[in-house]
């Protein structure tokens with residue numbers, strides 16, 4: 001058992017036994033060794049189900065609203081940033097939460113893993129990130145591969161592997177990753193001509209089946225009824241078509257500008273593989289350049305598009 005898993009189990013048990021919290025939300029093993037799933041633990045003897053490794057993908061901030069009693073939650077860097085934004089937007093009360101922060105080595109991208117020579121996904125029994133390597137265990141066989149080839153793109157450019165917000169930290173702090181990787185998608189879009197950009201997004205949005213899995217997976221999409229689903233007033237018809245899809249995606253992107261924490265849950269949820277972060281990262285890079293704001297990094301920072309400051313530049317005001 002890895003040391004982080006061991007410590008999380010211990011702390012969850014202590015918090016429940018001492019009745020400091022009513023429940024603990026963390027991760028447990030999924031149906032296969034390369035998957036995990038959220039775990040909702042209310043009894044000390046359930047704590048042995050908890051795990052933490054490079055398969056713990058879901059952003060657990062998504063499960064915190066309207067919970068009864070104080071909740072302890074395991075947070076990676078991107079989960080903690082989501083909690084910070086949700087607290088700032090009055091969706092969560094900080095005093096109702098106990099944040100078990102875990103510095104995060106990154107998530108293994110199972111699509112990249114499946115495409116790797118010598119790896120049989122169905123035979124994987126354990127996955128771990130150790131320094132610059134991903135260690136793939138397939139029964140007795142162990143394969144070490146470069147992490148730069150196998151981690152998810154959002155993790156390779158992660159600005160906050162160590163949770164900025166936490167009540168306790170399990171493990172050594174991990175410094176921010178490659179800034180250039182964070183901007184890579186945004187820079188790629190920036191380098192396109194308007195015609196190329198139009199063609200790129202038309203191709204992507206044209207494939208959308210409007211299943212709303214991206215909305216459901218995103219901790220920042222908490223409206224009771226999404227503007228893209230509501231009937232009165234109706235902003236977008238429910239028809240699946242390029243114009244409707246475009247309206248949905250542009251509307252959603254604007255709602256997320258300055259709020260997206262870059263967790264990649266939307267990309268992972270999409271059944272047709274639309275790179276949603278392409279748009280959201282572009283807007284995140286814009287809000288960073290214009291307002292010096294990275295969502296969820298400063299616990300008292302209001303989203304930049306809902307706040308005006310006396311020093312805002314003309315360019316920034318135009319963006320509002």
Ligand code: SF4
Nearest residue numbers: 077078104106155158
């Ligand atoms: S985005 Fe950062 S904190 Fe989130 S899973 Fe990837 S490396 Fe971990």
Ligand code: SF4
Nearest residue numbers: 218260261263264266
């Ligand atoms: S838009 Fe995607 S990357 Fe951004 S917070 Fe939502 S799920 Fe995470």
Ligand code: SF4
Nearest residue numbers: 208209211212214270
């Ligand atoms: S998850 Fe993908 S297919 Fe479904 S609504 Fe979102 S972008 Fe469209």
